[in-house]
Amino acid sequence: MTLRRVNVVILILLAVAFLIIVQRNLLNLSDFLHKENADARMILPFESELSPNTRLDLDRKGEEIPVLITASEDRLGAVIAAMNSVYQNSKANVIFTIVTTNDTADHLKLWLSRTKLKNVKHKIIVFNPDLLSGKISKDPKVAESSTPLTFARFYLPLFIPEAEKAIYLDDDVIVQGDIQELYETNLKAGHAAAFSDDCDSTLAKGIIRGAGNQNNYIGFLDFKKEAIKKLGMRANTCSFNPGVVIANLTEWKNQNITQQLEHWMELNIQEDLYSKTLAESITTPPLLIVFYKHHSSIDPLWHVRHLGTTGAGNRYSPQFVRAAKLLHWNGHYKPWGRVSSFPEVWDRWFIPDPTGKFHPVRRLQEPLDQLSPSLKSRVGH
Template identity: 85%
Template sequence: MTLRRVNVIILVLLAVAFLIIVQRNLLNFSDFFHKEHPDTGVVLPFESELSLDLRLELERKGEEIPVLITAVEERLGGVIAVMNSVYQNSKANVVFTIVTLNDTVDHLNTWLSRTKLKNIKYNIVLFNTEPLSGRISKDPQVLEAVKLLSFARFYLPAYIPNAEKAIYLDDDIIVQGDIQELYETNLKPGHAAAFSDDCDSASAKGIVRGAGNQNNYIGYLDFKKEAIKKLGMRANTCSFNPGVIIANLTEWKNQNITRQLEHWMELNTQEDLYSKTLAESISTPPLLIVFYKRHATIDPMWHVRHLGATGAGNRYSPQFVKAAKLLHWNGHYKPWGRPSSFFDVWDKWFIPDPTGKFHPVRRHTGDN
């Protein structure tokens, strides 16, 4: 081989190396820009469709992280904000499973396909109400869609059949940390799930009690009923919040957790086991019974709660809210409604509805 040909080959290799370095630097700058300005929707000049596909190919390989969310029509903006916050704050290979009803599918598909979320991986699954037949009250208030869908988390292995582990998130959440970290929460052998205890430090005992939220088992279960007495549970045991769940689906199936939950649902229809001062979700009591002292715990900063409770969210400092890795507006006041604490944090991740059907209340009315 002549010296001239060797020089040509070397020059070509150097040029290729230079182009690769430039491409990576541009991608890193793009990441930085979008992290600093997640709500702008601006596409930088070098971000062609080809480079976007390359970004996804380079950054989102590896183990899939299944995330399940439920979606009802009147709260669809919340679902979009959750997904956007998860996707933009992580390079993990996230795959969303969205459990919903027939009347929401088209709207959801349009919202995702016509916005910057069009490249995410997701599956839409219709909620199967058949397993709930005879297991929940026929009271019309209980049967409203949002409450029905809260039972979807009981059937995690059915909706995500091929995964060993999965995350469940409520729709009134914003994720500010890398979801990979939450996914890697350690679950001890024999634990099918991890939850956030309601007495943990990040949610602040004073805030919880001051807001009137119940944070122990007696707030959810009627300890005068014989079926509850027989369990030998302490009434003052800290409850947990199932708005965020990390589930070991293999263990869930091995222990037949779904069937255990269904058993307590059935028994409640016969014996009315829930507390008359029931705190929030009607789907929480069976979870509290089945996972009593049999669950792992989530890092408190990965589930900062009560932003939607009366007065509670306002007790958090802006610095604390900024440092939180996951924010949850559980309670009556949602960040797309009015009034709610720290709605400006939620606004950063909300993507306007291209169909014009969904409006945060304050924007629709011209409020700030």
């Protein structure tokens, strides 16, 4: 073979090798682009910090999950923490309906617009107190009379008219699970709502027993009254907690649930039907009557309650609290107050008020903790 032929063969081999290399690179590039397309919606952690406006928002498509929560001025920090926990722990397409008052709406708008919650889908509705005219007592001794927002859950179809299903949350909750799971709670045929039964665990019974039969109907209703007797309800029936509600709004409207609740509110004004053993609760009794043995149940881990009750927090282990999907500080002791159980869990989701108006009370008290016992007593700590 002549030298010229050898050179030609070498050139051909080099060309073939080059083509093979190019082909492999093109295949790798194709795989890479395919993967990029599949992961196009994924945003890396450092990218989320640099681009907060896009963090997780692109993933929030699909069925809307309406969540209603109320916002009063003195508890506005609680609303922010609750909303943040819901939003950060789920990629669901959550739409918040926030029911508030005229004097709080502007403060709420500023808080949302100046923090990382500015991209959360929400609508703010100002509660019309005329809805409750003639339905609740004006007695200043009844705490709930001065906080009409507690009755917003009675009017779910009014505030969320376009939805077939919705979630109501009290403001003193933290959601640690994916709200999609709670939303998918199965409601039995004909049931307009699901609640957490107060007898769903021995722990709940132990906590509540010392607070005056709060785990059954007799703790909320006066069974000596004729209107209550006529209902034929058993006084020892397990009550439920309406701080978390999953509502079938179609059934709610078909069964005129709001009108039924209003009837019992009006009748109570005339006949004083509610029990005096508790703190004059006027929100829970109408719900207990209307939904007597006609409601579905929520998974107990989706409503771990009594964190705001004396000594209750000590009955929960840190491991159990971490496993809980929703924590509720119902009771007198709130996580933004001076004393509460597991305040560090609430702190994780609280976003400081950019206006400087709201501060967790216990944070203002922290310097006092460094004082001697005698000095603490002098300043009323």
